[in-house]
Amino acid sequence: MFTVCRATAALTVWLIANSAAASDVQADKDRLLDSLVGQMTLQEKVGQLRMEYASAGPNPQAKLDSIVDGHVGAMFTSPAASQASLRELQEAAAQRSRLHIPLFFAGDVLHGQQTIFPISLGQAASWDLQAIGKSARIAAREATAIGLDMTFAPMLDISRDPRWGRMSEGYGEDTYLTSRIAEAVIPALQGPTLGARDSLMACVKHFAGYGAVEGGRDYNTTDMSARRLVQDYLPPFKAAVDAGAGAVMTALTSLDGVPATANGWLLHDILRQQWQYNGLVIGDHGAVEELIAHGVAEDGERAAQAAFTAGTQMSMRDRYFAYGLPRRVTLGEVTAQQLDSAVRQVLATKYELGLFDDPYRHLQGAPANQDQRLHRAQARDMARRSLVLLKNHDQTLPLSRHARIALVGPLADNAVDILGSWHANGKPDQAVTLRQGLQSGLAGKATLLYAKGANISDNPQAFALLADNQVSFDPRPTETMIAEAVTVARQADVVVAALGEARGMSHEGASRTDLNLPGQQRALLRALKATGKPLVLVLMNGRPLTIGDESQWADAVLETWFSGSEGGNAIADVLFGEYNPSGKLPVTFPRSVGQIPLYYNHLNTGRPFDPARPSVYRSRYYDIDDTPLYPFGYGLSYTDFSVSAPRLSSARLQPGQALQVQVTVRNEGLRAGETVVQLYIRDRSASVSRPVKELKGFEKLALEPGQERQVTVQLSPAALSFVDRNLRWVSEPGWFDVMVGLDSQTVQTASFELMP
Numbered sequence: 001m002f003t004v005c006r007a008t009a010a011l012t013v014w015l016i017a018n019s020a021a022a023s024d025v026q027a028d029k030d031r032l033l034d035s036l037v038g039q040m041t042l043q044e045k046v047g048q049l050r051m052e053y054a055s056a057g058p059n060p061q062a063k064l065d066s067i068v069d070g071h072v073g074a075m076f077t078s079p080a081a082s083q084a085s086l087r088e089l090q091e092a093a094a095q096r097s098r099l100h101i102p103l104f105f106a107g108d109v110l111h112g113q114q115t116i117f118p119i120s121l122g123q124a125a126s127w128d129l130q131a132i133g134k135s136a137r138i139a140a141r142e143a144t145a146i147g148l149d150m151t152f153a154p155m156l157d158i159s160r161d162p163r164w165g166r167m168s169e170g171y172g173e174d175t176y177l178t179s180r181i182a183e184a185v186i187p188a189l190q191g192p193t194l195g196a197r198d199s200l201m202a203c204v205k206h207f208a209g210y211g212a213v214e215g216g217r218d219y220n221t222t223d224m225s226a227r228r229l230v231q232d233y234l235p236p237f238k239a240a241v242d243a244g245a246g247a248v249m250t251a252l253t254s255l256d257g258v259p260a261t262a263n264g265w266l267l268h269d270i271l272r273q274q275w276q277y278n279g280l281v282i283g284d285h286g287a288v289e290e291l292i293a294h295g296v297a298e299d300g301e302r303a304a305q306a307a308f309t310a311g312t313q314m315s316m317r318d319r320y321f322a323y324g325l326p327r328r329v330t331l332g333e334v335t336a337q338q339l340d341s342a343v344r345q346v347l348a349t350k351y352e353l354g355l356f357d358d359p360y361r362h363l364q365g366a367p368a369n370q371d372q373r374l375h376r377a378q379a380r381d382m383a384r385r386s387l388v389l390l391k392n393h394d395q396t397l398p399l400s401r402h403a404r405i406a407l408v409g410p411l412a413d414n415a416v417d418i419l420g421s422w423h424a425n426g427k428p429d430q431a432v433t434l435r436q437g438l439q440s441g442l443a444g445k446a447t448l449l450y451a452k453g454a455n456i457s458d459n460p461q462a463f464a465l466l467a468d469n470q471v472s473f474d475p476r477p478t479e480t481m482i483a484e485a486v487t488v489a490r491q492a493d494v495v496v497a498a499l500g501e502a503r504g505m506s507h508e509g510a511s512r513t514d515l516n517l518p519g520q521q522r523a524l525l526r527a528l529k530a531t532g533k534p535l536v537l538v539l540m541n542g543r544p545l546t547i548g549d550e551s552q553w554a555d556a557v558l559e560t561w562f563s564g565s566e567g568g569n570a571i572a573d574v575l576f577g578e579y580n581p582s583g584k585l586p587v588t589f590p591r592s593v594g595q596i597p598l599y600y601n602h603l604n605t606g607r608p609f610d611p612a613r614p615s616v617y618r619s620r621y622y623d624i625d626d627t628p629l630y631p632f633g634y635g636l637s638y639t640d641f642s643v644s645a646p647r648l649s650s651a652r653l654q655p656g657q658a659l660q661v662q663v664t665v666r667n668e669g670l671r672a673g674e675t676v677v678q679l680y681i682r683d684r685s686a687s688v689s690r691p692v693k694e695l696k697g698f699e700k701l702a703l704e705p706g707q708e709r710q711v712t713v714q715l716s717p718a719a720l721s722f723v724d725r726n727l728r729w730v731s732e733p734g735w736f737d738v739m740v741g742l743d744s745q746t747v748q749t750a751s752f753e754l755m756p
């Protein structure tokens with residue numbers, strides 16, 4: 001008792017001291033901000049609201065002059081920029097500008113800086129929040145070491161349309177999974193305090209609705225009900241805000257006719273008022289100027305006003321804040337108070353980043369010997385966890401190390417594409433290809449034969465209009481390349497075909513109308529199948545592909561996304577059984593593009609199709625088996641797991657009470673392995689239709705052969721709520737189904753009643 005009291009007293013003293021320290025910091029910050037804002041000219045204030053390119057451009061002196069004159073507040077930096085160049089810019093701001101206000105530097109570090117981890121969609125497939133957090137921490141350490149203060153990440157756009165190339169940058173189709181990942185990534189990037197030397201501020205993007213562009217065509221219009229937006233698309237951003245994200249980036253797209261960058265409902269009513277967000281809002285690249293093309297501003301001056309008054313505080317690479325805002329202030333269309341409040345926000349961001357204490361905190365001299373500093377072990381671990389085994393007929397996998405393996409395909413020895421899009425400063429010569437990974441995995445015990453077999457696409461011109469268009473093109477006729485691959489396959493015991501997309505195909509500005517394997521890769525796979533050899537398909541791609549035929553032809557299929565610097569080793573680990581695959585799909589794989597959008601948490605409709613009682617007047621496509629090729633949450637292992645029926649702590653739940661759902665999971669096979677227990681609910685009847693299933697909890701666990709574990713997932717009262725017609729989160733009494741399984745399709749159900 002005594003000890004408890006002493007501990008409580010000590011805690012109270014600590015809390016008082018800490019809150020006193022916090023209020024001192026706040027007072028210090030307020031003093032500094034007041035003093036600076038009080039001294040600034042109109043031009044200097046507007047300058048703080050502008051982010052410009054750090055790269056020298058045609059007139060480096062003019063760039064330095066504009067910084068010295070206080071016309072720029074932050075710099076958009078390529079993650080490959082030299083530290084010396086950034087230091088020169090910072091010196092111009094912190095030493096030579098009138099008020100010595102430092103710049104902050106921001107860049108796109110999405111899945112690693114120098115050590116490249118799997119693309120975000122791949123990381124999501126691990127369902128391993130700890131591993132995802134670790135990779136973000138390493139990215140933050142590497143990025144701050146070369147001068148970055150902020151990353152334009154994570155991307156939290158929910159996407160149900162794989163035609164959209166940017167699906168690769170996010171965490172898939174599910175709101176719950178993406179929200180939990182956001183909660184893991186934000187603190188990992190930002191560290192315990194933003195002022196720490198290796199803390200990188202997160203600028204979450206793209207607020208909001210970008211992932212639902214019509215037809216999956218990048219930058220296209222988004223138009224959806226406010227209810228769906230609030231319920232399905234906004235929660236990951238709310239989770240990031242609650243986790244302390246320092247900045248938010250607006251989407252380039254319009255929502256219900258109002259571009260996000262000028263959307264006061266999103267930026268003010270929801271973000272500021274409802275969520276009490278107190279960080280910085282940055283317009284995406286060129287988003288202010290694009291308000292003219294969107295047709296909501298007549299000219300640049302009005303575009304600047306529309307964006308600014310809606311809540312966009314800083315523009316990225318946009319001249320109109322500079323040219324437009326001062327006049328709008330003079331005309332009284334933008335008030336001095338609005339301007340000062342945005343300027344204070346930018347200054348507060350710099351203060352929190354510790355830049356007033358030390359503007360060079362992230363510019364301490366670039367670390368030498370980058371290669372030795374790579375975090376290879378962690379990259380390999382994350383990559384292994386992200387791989388999803390989609391098929392394994394007759395235990396084709398794992399491969400024997402003594403087998404003669406024919407490795408074929410345009411992605412088999414490809415160090416460029418394996419890094420994925422937004423590969424920051426990841427270098428192909430530091431990446432391990434699948435060929436290299438298999439070679440070292442074989443350790444001289446067997447022979448690895450190789451043939452490229454096909455190009456990714458037959459038409460090099462196809463890449464000309466892609467942002468990331470570095471492709472190697474083999475000029476030989478396809479028939480020659482396929483024939484060579486077949487010859488190699490005939491000499492082998494097993495064929496591994498590494499097929500998929502170039503990294504630039506799953507990127508910004510890279511939407512597709514067809515999701516087949518590009519070029520002649522299908523023909524290559526068919527020819528390999530015809531050899532009769534066991535065939536393993538290793539996919540490298542940034543989105544679901546329509547691989548119905550290919551998954552029939554291949555005996556085993558492994559989805560590897562773009563797996564990063566250590567991808568080749570990680571894939572070899574899985575192919576040889578060194579690591580037992582544990583990934584689960586974070587998106588649904590359709591059979592055909594025509595099914596899109598196809599996602600697991602859809603509404604039931606009034607006429608759901610029941611394959612057991614087929615009928616014409618039911619909701620489905622008649623020309624296809626209208627189920628997913630692979631459902632959300634799906635992924636195999638080299639062992640078998642069983643899950644018991646769910647046991648509920650109560651069949652009648654009082655309002656505000658939590659429900660414990662317990663299952664027994666058992667490893668029935670002969671190998672140790674990991675799996676993900678997934679918990680879904682269905683609200684059977686409510687004032688609005690509720691999805692047939694919604695993920696509300698999961699746990700990844702490791703089990704030895706024969707081992708079993710009780711897994712308890714808690715369903716909080718909030719998990720039962722939804723957005724009603726008045727856009728309020730409510731839960732309504734009635735019956736709920738609880739479904740538990742190892743994917744979203746094969747589940748066992750129990751039910752409970754939420755009492756009034």
Ligand code: NOJ
Nearest residue numbers: 108152205252284285508
């Ligand atoms: C535009 C993209 O939409 C955004 O995601 C990115 O962060 C910026 N360009 C900066 O590269």
